[in-house]
Amino acid sequence: MPYNKTRLSPFSLSRLFVPGISPNKVAAASALWFVFHNDGLLVQQGEGGEITLNSTPPLQLGFSAEFSLYIGTYDGVDIYAAELSKPVALPETLYFKRLRTLFGKIDGEIFALAGRAIQIIHWNRDHKFCGRCGSEMKNRTKEIAKICPACKFISFPRLSPAVIMSVVRKNEILLARSPRFPAGMYSTLAGFVEPGETLEETVAREVREEVNVEICNISYVGSQPWPFPHSLMIGFSANYASGDIRVDNNEIEDAQWFSKNNMPLLPTRMSIARHLIELFIKSGR
């Protein structure tokens, strides 16, 4: 595998991506544009039905975005995140598609870059004015941040860390299902980190709250950005310590122990949940 294709982890972008900040840069004709409208990404459909990122710059399509920001380069090509607040007329092969519905249907690297772009767009949209004094915020030039000219309050893009964990008891893994899941699908438990918690405390609390089980041997496995709207999923494996499953029906409707020979329908291979489950299947961890 060539050096620039290697990834630091299964959900990291390849080294083809180099982040950058240059708000005043003039767009090159060959730039990659991640254009959003109402959280939909501008994509194009090929003759075989395959969905790819729109490859035509907005100006050539006859519109300019209200907001655009340079976010780096991919394989040497400039990348821009852009937002359109009003609908525009588009050729038949182009349309806006909600990013979440593109998960697993579009190239993984493009999805990850789009996730980065939409989080910056959301942050820009929601932080136009200072939360402390109400003045209009200005973009900083050396980092992805905004500063209030009046009171100097600084705003960075918001991230909400969430933990996701496998719980293993001998040859079985604890999986649960939410009422929102497709019929028959089970996945790992997950939950948001609260202020003041260590990640390990969150892992133990979520398992206790959702299924009444105590765990031990919590170890870090990996992470996955999850831009819906601005999470970072931090994955762990843990071992069962004590307790019988008692489901908290507020968040999940069922939880069971599954052996690797008797797995239910699982989440997509592009998810860290599936990565944790595969780790159990392959290594019993």
Ligand SMILES: [Zn+2]
């Ligand atoms: Zn201020």
